Amino acid sequence: MLCETLPRLEADEYPGGLWYYEPHTYQPYRYVLGRVGRRPLVCIGINPSTAQPGALDPTLKSVERLANANGFDSWIMFNVYPQRATNPNDMDKTPDRTLCDENLRWLQAVLAQTEPTMWAAASRSGTSLRVSTARTSRRCSTRTARSSIRNRTTS
Numbered sequence: 001m002l003c004e005t006l007p008r009l010e011a012d013e014y015p016g017g018l019w020y021y022e023p024h025t026y027q028p029y030r031y032v033l034g035r036v037g038r039r040p041l042v043c044i045g046i047n048p049s050t051a052q053p054g055a056l057d058p059t060l061k062s063v064e065r066l067a068n069a070n071g072f073d074s075w076i077m078f079n080v081y082p083q084r085a086t087n088p089n090d091m092d093k094t095p096d097r098t099l100c101d102e103n104l105r106w107l108q109a110v111l112a113q114t115e116p117t118m119w120a121a122a123s124r125s126g127t128s129l130r131v132s133t134a135r136t137s138r139r140c141s142t143r144t145a146r147s148s149i150r151n152r153t154t155s
Helices: 058-069 097-113
Strands: 012-014 017-022 032-035 040-045 074-079 117-122 128-136 142-152
Touching: 032 040, 040 058, 040 097, 058 074, 074 097
Parallel strands: 040 074, 040 117
Antiparallel strands: 012 017, 017 032, 032 074, 117 128, 128 142
């Protein structure tokens, strides 16, 4: 897919200021949620929960703190699968291909329209969290590993 055919990432006013939020209203799926900036920390999770602009869940509060503490001007949350569920057992047993394709289009759009640093993280409750980041180019591809930072999870 060419970057030129991607959707346009646009910010709108929501509680607490300007946000990226796709779709723009609460739906049973979410592609993008984040604060507006040129150098975002882009985090990829498994699936979204109920968070929305002005009403972040604990995971997104942690993403926001991590981005601020490491000098990023914003953050954007994506998920491997866009269906909202607070319990993984409530998710589709068979992935919806249309949702998957649109999710990938929005990920490519953010990579093409910002200067992001990607964050891949794994943790277990009460253990340390190792975070690896990589800068991406504006042509939708990963360039080089940027840094590793260490953060302790809180209970």
